[in-house]
Amino acid sequence: MRRFFSRSLSARLLLLTVGFVLAAETLLFLPSIAFFRQEGLEMRARSASLVAEALMSNQVGGDPSREASAMLARQFMMQTDADFLAAFQDGQTLLILGEPPQANIIAVVDLRNTRRFPDFIATTMDFFANGDGYLRIIAPSPIDGQDRLELLVPCAAIGAELRAYAGRILLLSLLIAIFVGILIYLAMLRLIVRPVRELANDMTAFREAPELRRQLSPVLDRGDEIGQLQREFHEMKQSLRSSFRQRERLASLGLSVTKINHDLRNVLSTALLMADRLSMNADPALSEMGERLARTVERGVGLTEEVLEYSSAREPEPVLETVQLGRIVADVQMDMRTAFPRVWVANQIGHDVRITADPEQLQRILSNLLRNAAQAMDGQDKPKIEVAADIVADTVIVQIGDNGPGLPDYVEDRLFLPFTRGNSDSSTGLGLSISKELAEKMGGSLELLDTGPDGTTFILGLPRAYIQA
Incomplete structure (x- = not known):
């Protein structure tokens, strides 16, 4: 039970509700008991007026207290706890019931004025009164010619009455608090506690086995904060599961590349040997072709190793040096002419633009961007790619723009995530993800500037290199 109240949100809610009601x-207790005292005193005054009027109307002669019936006196005293009742007329005191007591009068209450606000201090004193002493109550007389009525009530009787009333109020408050607490507890249990508990269990189950799909217990159409929390958690699970699937695919890719890496390197080694022989040919055209083929095969070997490192979550560190940007773009431009002869690549970068970068990784970034653009413009009339650069402070901003159909809307938000494909079905979806990571490793950035029916433009930012004078 102690553990239940210390760890259960619903139990704490029940206790808080009962506590707040109490x-x-x-x-409200002190105003309530003060009004109760005021009404009790006024009730005694009304009863005294009725008794005095009844007794005085039956008076034939002599002292009216001797003429009163014993039954009426006992009933009045039992209902009001009064020990003495007298009327005052023309400066004389007429005893109606009882004899003047010898005890002290603790307080005087005059009820002849208009109804007044209850006295909290007097109520507090009467509540704790349990000894000798009387409360003197002055009330208007219903009989013509009489100035007033006075009755004496023991303070102990008033205190006992107030304490009995307080006990009833306490019991009633407890019943109301428990009843209201149970109602609020049931409402909160249905609206908050139970959905939160189900969500917590779902989180625990997802943490223990995130790859397993489970039926969602709560519906996702609630419009309040609980519903928002459920939807956000559902979206988070979907995103994480998608990430897990991508990691599994990357792991499978790494395993596949590892298996074929040895055989592929043997094939590329043979192609590299043939390229070396071509480069030693006496014909300048064949010699240049052999050199380009050798560089292409070497890049192929490097790409294979980098794909293996990427799938193994081990990215190669860049070797930074001063690079002439226009020359790297020209090399990629020559490769594009061979792979995509219909695509016109316009290199608008001057020979004086130099950056700090890894030449191999920079060439890979540019090759990915230009190949993606060429693949997106497959079948289009007059496909064109423009490569330009601007120098802004210490950064060289390279713009790669095409006149293709643009990227789909569903791709823009996750463009640089692995396995995200645009308009081309032949790509693996790794090019932009790898290019962005390589650019950031070199201290740069890669972003999408604009895309639409008129084309797509990417921005590649790289550190500017200064030539020592």
């Missing part, structure tokens, strides 16, 4: 009842 706190509200406590604030």
Whole structure:
């Protein structure tokens, strides 16, 4: 039970509700008991007026207290706890019931004026009164010619009555607090506690086995904060599961590349040997072709190793040096002429633009961007790619723009995530992800500037290199 109240949100909610209701009842207790005392005193005054009128109307002569019936006196005294009742007329005191007591009069209450606000201090004193002493109550007389009526009530009787009333109020407050607490507890259990508990269990199950799909217990159409929390958690699970699937695909890719890496390197080694022989040919055209083929095969070997490192979550560190940007773009431009002869690549970068970068990784970034653009413009009339550069402070901004159909809307938000494909079905979806990571490793950035029916433009930012004078 102690563990239940210390760890259960619903139990704490029940206790808080009961506590708050009792706190509200406590604030209302003193005004309530003060009004009760005021009404009790006024009731005694009304009863005294009725008794005095009845006795005085039956008076034939002599002292009216001797003429009163014993039954009426006992009933009045039992209902009002009064020990003495007298009327005052023309400066004389007419005893109606009882004899003047010898005890002290603790307080005087005059009820002849208009109804006044209850006296909290007097109520507090009467509540704790349990000894000798009387409360003197002055009330207007219903009989013509009489000035007033006075009755004496023991303070102990008033205190006992107030304490009995307080006990009833306390019991009633407890019943109300428990009843209201149970109602609020049931409402909160249905609206908050149970959905939160189900969500917590779902989180625990997802943490223990995130790859397993489970049926969602709560519906996702609630419009309040709980519903928002459920939807956000559902979206988070979908995103994480998608990430897990991508990691599994990357792991499978790494395993596949590892298996074929040895055989592929043997094939590329043979192609590299043939390229070396061509480069030693006496014909300048064949010699240049052999050199380009050798460089292409070497890049192929490097790409294979980098794909293996990427799938193994081990990215190669860049070797930074001062690079002439226009020359790297020209090399990629020559490769594009061979692979995509219909695509016109316009190199608008001057020979004086130099950056700090890894030449191999920079060439890979540019090759990915230009190949993606060429593949997106497959079948289009007059496909064109423009490569330009601007120098802004210490950064060289390279713009790669095409006149293709643009990227689909569903691709823009996850363009640089692995296995995200644009308009081309032949790509693996790794090019932009790898290019962005390589650019950031070199201290640069890669972003999508604009895309639409008129074409797509990417921005590649790289550190500017200064030539020592």
